[in-house]
Amino acid sequence: MLTLNHVTKYYGKNLANDDISFQVDSGQIAILLGPNGAGKSTIIKCIAGLLRFQGDITIGGHGNKTTEAKRLLAYIPETPAVYDMLTVSEHLEFIRRAYRIEDDGYGERLLERFELADKRDKLGRDLSKGMQQKLSICCGLVHRPKLIIFDEPMVGLDPHAIKELKLLFREQKAQGAALLISTHMIDSVEDYWDVTHIMVNGRFAATQYNRPEELKARSLEDLFFAITEGGKPS
Numbered sequence: 001m002l003t004l005n006h007v008t009k010y011y012g013k014n015l016a017n018d019d020i021s022f023q024v025d026s027g028q029i030a031i032l033l034g035p036n037g038a039g040k041s042t043i044i045k046c047i048a049g050l051l052r053f054q055g056d057i058t059i060g061g062h063g064n065k066t067t068e069a070k071r072l073l074a075y076i077p078e079t080p081a082v083y084d085m086l087t088v089s090e091h092l093e094f095i096r097r098a099y100r101i102e103d104d105g106y107g108e109r110l111l112e113r114f115e116l117a118d119k120r121d122k123l124g125r126d127l128s129k130g131m132q133q134k135l136s137i138c139c140g141l142v143h144r145p146k147l148i149i150f151d152e153p154m155v156g157l158d159p160h161a162i163k164e165l166k167l168l169f170r171e172q173k174a175q176g177a178a179l180l181i182s183t184h185m186i187d188s189v190e191d192y193w194d195v196t197h198i199m200v201n202g203r204f205a206a207t208q209y210n211r212p213e214e215l216k217a218r219s220l221e222d223l224f225f226a227i228t229e230g231g232k233p234s
């Protein structure tokens with residue numbers, strides 16, 4: 001569903017992503033795990049079509065900046081960007097109109113799951129940061145994307161929303177969506193992932209698959225600290 005080939009991104013002279021290639025298949029959850037400044041948000045913004053880069057990114061076989069690719073994609077950014085003067089309900093209506101989809105009640109069900117249904121008439125500017133983040137998740141999912149990218153999704157969410165979001169990751173995977181989730185918190189990754197790429201200094205320092213034999217040999221946490229604190233991955 002998502003393929004990156006030799007993606008390199010410079011900010012001026014600063015190399016943020018260094019020749020990155022990987023793919024995420026339908027029904028797969030891929031994690032980008034790395035310390036602050038590793039380049040996770042940058043690669044995600046390249047995929048979402050927000051930055052210029054060298055290399056090649058396709059979504060469902062379409063170039064990432066095409067309309068076809070954008071129909072398949074949901075990008076839920078680290079910092080939610082909601083419209084000050086639209087209500088919660090109007091946000092979902094706006095997305096449905098943009099994607100030309102009928103209201104089949106899915107948006108309302110998402111609001112209920114994230115405890116926003118009773119906030120449906122509140123303006124974006126009057127929502128707390130956590131509520132804005134939950135609304136941003138609902139807006140991202142309402143068009144039933146096939147590739148869902150979350151940048152640091154757990155930060156700022158309450159325990160109910162975190163639980164609901166983890167459930168949602170599993171459901172989306174079961175329904176055949178491809179998920180790419182960036183985080184710097186190993187604990188938040190738990191056991192729902194299929195593959196984790198550990199990112200350091202703009203590169204993939206290691207890739208671990210969620211297979212019992214690999215994890216028995218070394219946990220994700222051990223691998224992460226071996227790489228980020230100077231040890232050598234074996």
Ligand SMILES: Nc1ncnc2c1ncn2[C@@H]1O[C@H](COP(=O)(O)OP(=O)(O)OP(=O)(O)O)[C@@H](O)[C@H]1O
Nearest residue numbers: 011014016034035036037038039040041042043184
């Ligand atoms: N707009 C920008 N202009 C210049 N340099 C930038 C810009 N955004 C990020 N960088 C640099 O690119 C590198 C990668 O940053 P990025 O935000 O992608 O890391 P990250 O892994 O997402 O970090 P965090 O976990 O802190 O969000 C860092 O060295 C950062 O200083």
